[in-house]
Amino acid sequence: MTAQLETERRPLVELQGVTKVYGMGTAAMQALRGVDLRIDEGEFVAVMGPSGSGKSTCMNILGCLDTPTQGKYLFKDVEVGSLTRNQRALLRRHHLGFVFQGFNLLKRTSAVENVELPLIYRGIKAEERRSRAARALAAVGLAGWEHHTPGELSGGQQQRVAIARAIVTEPAVLLADEPTGNLDTARSIEIMELLTAFNRDQGITIIMVTHEQEMAQFARRVVQFRDGLVSVDQANGEGR
Amino acid sequence: MLTNTLLLALREIRRNVLRSFLTILGIVIGVAAVIVMVTIGGGATAQVTEQIASLGSNLLMIRVGQHMGPGQTTSAPPFGLADAQAILREIPAISAVAPSSSQRLTAVYGNANWTTTANGVDNKFFTVRNWAVPSGRQFLETELRAGKAVCVIGSTVVKELFGNQNPLDKSIRLGNFSCQIIGVLEAKGQSTFGSDQDDLVLVPLRTFQRRVAGNQDISLIQVSVAEGRSTDKAKNDIEELLRIRRHVIGAENDNFQVRDMKEITKMLTGTTQILTTLLGAVAAVSLLVGGIGIMNIMLVSVTERTREIGIRLAIGALEREVLLQFLVEAVVLSSFGGLIGILLALTGSIGLASLLKIPFIFNPGIMVIAFLFSAAVGIIFGFFPARKAARLDPIDALRHE
Numbered sequence A: 001m002t003a004q005l006e007t008e009r010r011p012l013v014e015l016q017g018v019t020k021v022y023g024m025g026t027a028a029m030q031a032l033r034g035v036d037l038r039i040d041e042g043e044f045v046a047v048m049g050p051s052g053s054g055k056s057t058c059m060n061i062l063g064c065l066d067t068p069t070q071g072k073y074l075f076k077d078v079e080v081g082s083l084t085r086n087q088r089a090l091l092r093r094h095h096l097g098f099v100f101q102g103f104n105l106l107k108r109t110s111a112v113e114n115v116e117l118p119l120i121y122r123g124i125k126a127e128e129r130r131s132r133a134a135r136a137l138a139a140v141g142l143a144g145w146e147h148h149t150p151g152e153l154s155g156g157q158q159q160r161v162a163i164a165r166a167i168v169t170e171p172a173v174l175l176a177d178e179p180t181g182n183l184d185t186a187r188s189i190e191i192m193e194l195l196t197a198f199n200r201d202q203g204i205t206i207i208m209v210t211h212e213q214e215m216a217q218f219a220r221r222v223v224q225f226r227d228g229l230v231s232v233d234q235a236n237g238e239g240r
Numbered sequence B: 001m002l003t004n005t006l007l008l009a010l011r012e013i014r015r016n017v018l019r020s021f022l023t024i025l026g027i028v029i030g031v032a033a034v035i036v037m038v039t040i041g042g043g044a045t046a047q048v049t050e051q052i053a054s055l056g057s058n059l060l061m062i063r064v065g066q067h068m069g070p071g072q073t074t075s076a077p078p079f080g081l082a083d084a085q086a087i088l089r090e091i092p093a094i095s096a097v098a099p100s101s102s103q104r105l106t107a108v109y110g111n112a113n114w115t116t117t118a119n120g121v122d123n124k125f126f127t128v129r130n131w132a133v134p135s136g137r138q139f140l141e142t143e144l145r146a147g148k149a150v151c152v153i154g155s156t157v158v159k160e161l162f163g164n165q166n167p168l169d170k171s172i173r174l175g176n177f178s179c180q181i182i183g184v185l186e187a188k189g190q191s192t193f194g195s196d197q198d199d200l201v202l203v204p205l206r207t208f209q210r211r212v213a214g215n216q217d218i219s220l221i222q223v224s225v226a227e228g229r230s231t232d233k234a235k236n237d238i239e240e241l242l243r244i245r246r247h248v249i250g251a252e253n254d255n256f257q258v259r260d261m262k263e264i265t266k267m268l269t270g271t272t273q274i275l276t277t278l279l280g281a282v283a284a285v286s287l288l289v290g291g292i293g294i295m296n297i298m299l300v301s302v303t304e305r306t307r308e309i310g311i312r313l314a315i316g317a318l319e320r321e322v323l324l325q326f327l328v329e330a331v332v333l334s335s336f337g338g339l340i341g342i343l344l345a346l347t348g349s350i351g352l353a354s355l356l357k358i359p360f361i362f363n364p365g366i367m368v369i370a371f372l373f374s375a376a377v378g379i380i381f382g383f384f385p386a387r388k389a390a391r392l393d394p395i396d397a398l399r400h401e
């Protein structure tokens, strides 16, 4: 059963002995010390671990925002470390979606315009852009809120706009670094249900950093970081 | 890609109306200043040209001496009436000749006195200068021949000596003789030379020679070139004739000078044009300062918008797309500033022109130039901040507070 699954699934991202060193000389700080991690298409992975253990650093590398100091990062068999800045930007544009802890929406910009943003960079025509953005907002339960600016929305609503913006391009992977870090439990659970739905219905691979066990429950696999290394990597609900 | 960038830039501008307005204020003022200066300067030049044309473009002025300058005298011999008669006789292109002689003196009426220029002339003076006598009359043949004590006076003299009284038939003292006023010249106003054209008294030439100058000298001969004849040719003919009459030999310098209005026009419009250029240049500097203002505010805006830039980069914006967006923002803003400046300049120069009594001349050329220049300012001064934005590291930018 497991063997069969492994042959069916194709690796989406793969870290091989990845290290990341910030700074130089005596001030050098080793954030990652040789991470091996493979995540396949369609997975929902929760990344956990104490603060400072390298989770965000790892997410930045997976999100092609940063490159490893040493080791290999393969995204769909492409060696990301050898790509130029612009090539990595194009990879993000076409394959990745981001959700941040601080929402990171454009201020004074309506929800629908925020969601349209990645479509503009993809060069999609105005009409299609509008309808896709509206559909994405509807999918996160914000139909009717299209013309509200972030300042007029609650935290939970803002994070849902951010999720709509991340999934509107139908990315291969959605990377979420503590997406519920600024929300109360009820709001957090709503967000998790949304992510679960996108993972299940659209097959979007989700990699999510969280501190909270309760949120990690929604994932099907949990990766634990400790001191710049993966310490535990197990399927969720094992033994449950 | 450009339409998308334009869209993004326009959204950004619309979102920050106040900031956008402050950014372009310098450009608005700079463009407006340049256009107003150049337009007003152009109006002044046109006015000068028109005033000279009103003197008569077929007018030639023949003076004694080598270089024309205010109040200049040289040791060259004066003209005589015979010279004027010879010009009329020998040169067919000349339709009228007005010999004259002049001197500064004081005119007195009652207890008002006024220092003015007395000119001894004949009736041809009115013809060649195209100058009417709306109240009163010109000289009679008998008055000219007998050297009667009569005069035609300019409107400034009327104002200074008579105020609102009617001067006709009154007598004024000119130096040491008194004469009767028979006419008042049409007012011509300030001349382009800066002097008052209406500040003069005309008396018959013979009267002047006997009672003021005490000699037969002619200091100025003004001639009209007949309609359709070349002034250049007439000028050459006069020079040739006078050289013979005054015994100027070979390569010797002429001891007289023939000037036409074209030269004077060139000289004067040259002066106003230099002034216009100068003022325009000063205004252009203010446009440059406006450009630096744009750069300044764009740089601040890049810092202020670091997080926005981070979001764009994370989403997959290319370096050159961010660069282009900021550049387009700068250019759209500065062009917009240019447009507002043009509108401001139009109303401003129409108002200023009517205030200064200068004709308003619509000059589309300078507006196009000012507009293009303001767009160029956007590109030049927008580039540095735009590059700064484009080169930000997305992770740092996203973390920026």
Ligand SMILES: Nc1ncnc2c1ncn2[C@@H]1O[C@H](COP(=O)(O)OP(=O)(O)O)[C@@H](O)[C@H]1O
Binding pocket: A022, A023, A029, A030, A031, A049, A050, A051, A052, A053, A054, A055, A056, A057, A058
């Ligand atoms: N840009 C940076 N420069 C220097 N050190 C950094 C930088 N980013 C992260 N670090 C350090 O790397 C370590 C791992 O950080 P991070 O990946 O953010 O941890 P986590 O997300 O698990 O809390 C921390 O000790 C942090 O101080």
Ligand SMILES: [Mg+2]
Binding pocket: A055, A056, A057
């Ligand atoms: Mg972190």
